[in-house]
Amino acid sequence: MTDASAEADEAPEASKRQSSWAQRVLPWAITIACFGYLYSRVAREAGRKGLTAAAYLADIFAAVDWSAWLLLMVPYSLFYFLIDTLILWRVLAWFNTRVPYRDLFPVRASTYIISILNEQVGKGAIALYLNRRNGIPAWQVGGSMLFIMFCEFYYLLTWALVGSTVSWDRVPEIFHGIPIVAVGAGMVFILVVYLFRSQRTSGMPLRQRQIFTAFRQADWWQYLMVIVLRSPALIAAVWVYSQAAALFGVEISLVEMLGVLPVIFFGTLIPGPFRAAAVTLWPTLFPGNEGQMTAFGFVQHNFFVLFNAAIGLLFIRRANRELFGK
Numbered sequence: 001m002t003d004a005s006a007e008a009d010e011a012p013e014a015s016k017r018q019s020s021w022a023q024r025v026l027p028w029a030i031t032i033a034c035f036g037y038l039y040s041r042v043a044r045e046a047g048r049k050g051l052t053a054a055a056y057l058a059d060i061f062a063a064v065d066w067s068a069w070l071l072l073m074v075p076y077s078l079f080y081f082l083i084d085t086l087i088l089w090r091v092l093a094w095f096n097t098r099v100p101y102r103d104l105f106p107v108r109a110s111t112y113i114i115s116i117l118n119e120q121v122g123k124g125a126i127a128l129y130l131n132r133r134n135g136i137p138a139w140q141v142g143g144s145m146l147f148i149m150f151c152e153f154y155y156l157l158t159w160a161l162v163g164s165t166v167s168w169d170r171v172p173e174i175f176h177g178i179p180i181v182a183v184g185a186g187m188v189f190i191l192v193v194y195l196f197r198s199q200r201t202s203g204m205p206l207r208q209r210q211i212f213t214a215f216r217q218a219d220w221w222q223y224l225m226v227i228v229l230r231s232p233a234l235i236a237a238v239w240v241y242s243q244a245a246a247l248f249g250v251e252i253s254l255v256e257m258l259g260v261l262p263v264i265f266f267g268t269l270i271p272g273p274f275r276a277a278a279v280t281l282w283p284t285l286f287p288g289n290e291g292q293m294t295a296f297g298f299v300q301h302n303f304f305v306l307f308n309a310a311i312g313l314l315f316i317r318r319a320n321r322e323l324f325g326k
């Protein structure tokens with residue numbers, strides 16, 4: 001092998017290593033920058049009151065009625081779990097096989113534990129579970145999970161479009177790009193439906209793969225139905241978050257929350273500037289309450305994730321038994 005050919009072989013490998021390094025480091029760098037920004041806002045507000053940042057946050061947490069807060073968050077988390085399971089049940093019935101709704105509780109709940117680290121791995125665990133338990137081909141279940149993820153993006157985008165319209169004059173300008181994203185996503189949706197449903201593309205090898213079984217069978221209304229079935233979770237979140245914010249000392253009307261919450265949910269889904277802006281949006285939109293809103297956003301997100309994982313712990317033994325046997 002000549003030196004020139006060896007260098008040619010090494011170039012793609014070097015490019016892959018650089019890309020992999022960037023993918024690992026960039027999210028952490030953005031996260032650290034966001035926390036640094038939030039800390040500076042909190043420290044500045046604490047300084048005005050003659051307190052350290054830690055003492056300022058401690059006073060905020062001490063003022064919250066945590067019993068009332070739990071009465072809001074626990075039922076909401078359980079309601080979200082029921083909606084999440086409903087989506088899984090409905091999509092499986094459409095494209096794979098009918099599984100009793102209650103029988104899906106163990107796998108849906110257990111994957112919340114995995115989803116703390118990676119949501120996509122959690123979806124893969126569902127495919128493995130249903131393959132072992134119900135004999136559904138794993139690639140076909142994986143295709144249904146892919147269908148759900150595809151619909152979830154459009155669900156969040158739809159509500160983010162509503163939210164950004166309501167709060168257009170308040171949100172940072174980066175979120176004014178949401179309508180442009182919606183137009184591009186609409187074109188992608190039309191293309192996907194055409195590729196997997198049109199007779200003209202029936203001979204495409206890509207279309208015949210098992211992973212795309214759900215997309216081959218899905219009519220346009222089924223995409224819409226997933227969005228409709230999931231929407232009560234977001235509508236409930238608008239009310240719950242509005243009430244919870246009041247417990248942190250910040251009054252946010254339902255209309256205001258409708259304009260903010262969907263934008264934050266969608267922004268955290270998109271890597272890069274969207275996510276960075278979404279993470280810092282609570283204190284940005286409510287100046288003078290930086291500490292309260294920073295604490296609010298942190299507690300809301302982490303409780304939701306951890307409580308869902310706690311629901312998973314209730315079902316983990318049954319899920320393991322059904323997956324691996326006695």
